[in-house]
Amino acid sequence: MTTAAADTPIKGSFRGLSDLGLVARQVGYEQLSFWLNPIGAALTIGFSVVFIIIFLSTSRHSTVNFLAHINLGQYYLPAFASYGVMAACFNIMSINLVNRREMGLLKRLRLSPVPEWVVLAAIFVNAMIIAAIQIVLVLLVGWLGYGVTGPHEAGLFVLVVLVGMFSFTAVGVGVSTLVPNADSAAPILSLVFFILIALSGLYFPVKAGSGLATFTDIFPIRHLILASVDTFNNVPGTSPWNDILVMLVWGAAGVWVSLRRWDWSPKRG
């Protein structure tokens, strides 16, 4: 039983530093949950590492003519680093969110004294950590195994990665609200995701102005890949700011959809 001293209702939901501690604690449990499923964790982290090894091994002597003749390896490394952001912050996070919602886990959290923003912040930070692990591993493979160099504009590269994390998380949360049940979460989200990353230039560079580029320019994926490649290589005549702007617009759209459609209850659609 609670004590008599606690009988007066306390107003407000922000408890300052202790809430930041709560975020850190919740992130710890998010990470624990991720690593307690070692097969899932290995597949998540391993996919980008295995693919960067395959792509760097088969592209050592090729160049991208329409990108200032940079080595194809210099293209793939930042592209797969950006894949880490997209996979962790969009694909895995949104599937996870739908599953948790449909299992009633979000509802249970909502009924505890933990503020909603703490729960969502922890999910975001957890996705950032998983993305960061993938980026570091991919970069280490490229640097140490294949002699790829960069990022040549490190500050801008980090900014691009951070904007990408925000944008893809916001879109991921928004999209998760549109998925009606847990059974369809992985098929729908993964299908859309893997088709779009292929068309947007993850596996092969897509020349600007082509029909494919024009189509995929609508989505944020190509912009994150291009901005990462640009800032990683300091490609002459390119600028990441337009790509950053498009990602921010998508991020804002994701926030808007999330705010309108977010529900802590299972949809059971």
Added chain:
Amino acid sequence: MPAVSVEHLSKSYGENLAVRDVSFEVQKGEVFALLGPNGAGKTTCVEILEGFRKRSSGQVETLGVDPADLSTQRWLRSRIGVVLQELAIEPYYSVRQVLTRNAGYYPNPRPVDEVIELTGLAEKADDRVKRLSGGQQRRLDVGLGIIGNPELMFLDEPTTGLDPSGRRETWELIKRLSAEGTTVLLTTHYMDEVEALADRVAVLFGQEIVASGTPASIGGRDVGAVTIRFRLPEGVSADDLPVPATTADDGQAEIRTEEEVRVLHELTGWALAGGHPLSGLSVLRVSLEDVYLGLTKESSAEAAADWSARP
């Protein structure tokens, strides 16, 4: 001040009415049951009281505050415990990990080991949730409900899906919480659960409360007719008895009366005087299930009459 106060509560989802003009109070330390079939509105009521859903109209107070008031919601949630209708526990954590995590959400939690002991999961404390049986997961779910040391517990069909021993264990846990002074509001569609646990019960049917009272008195159960049954002595027919009786399908004599003392006096006096044994003599009061079925049948008939009387 009651722990829960509900006045004229209504809730609609679009054109669908989920709860209509519901009023009741739950006193501190009481076990109060909302009894009703699926779709009656029990969960909607409870979710409004928890602050999870907004009401359409009416007045509601939980522990003295409006559960829809965002400014006191965090305070309120630190003082209530919730057991949801469906299991909701992360499968990869161990029992201890998930309890420890949730204990950290509350300002004054129960010790994790105490909750593990209370829920009978001591031997499974380090097992992953996904390795537990359904009954063990349900007990852990109840453990998550009490980990915050709540003043008020909401239990939404807490024993659905449990085997008989699991149900009994959960009942014992609820009784223990009640004995410690925790107020309990539970929803159920099991009559025996109401009889075993509840101090008071409200029957929710067709989105409204159709009766309320103690389990022993609801629907006039304590003052209604009783049924007296016994085997007819050899050579005696129902017409020979000193009080009007009928013969049931199994050959036993059956007397329905609201004056059981007088009827029993006349019957046993006649049996003693004539040396008639009244084998298997029993006096049966109407069961809670009979009352419940009667109430819900009446309400269905009234609803049908209202519908047909519409212009």
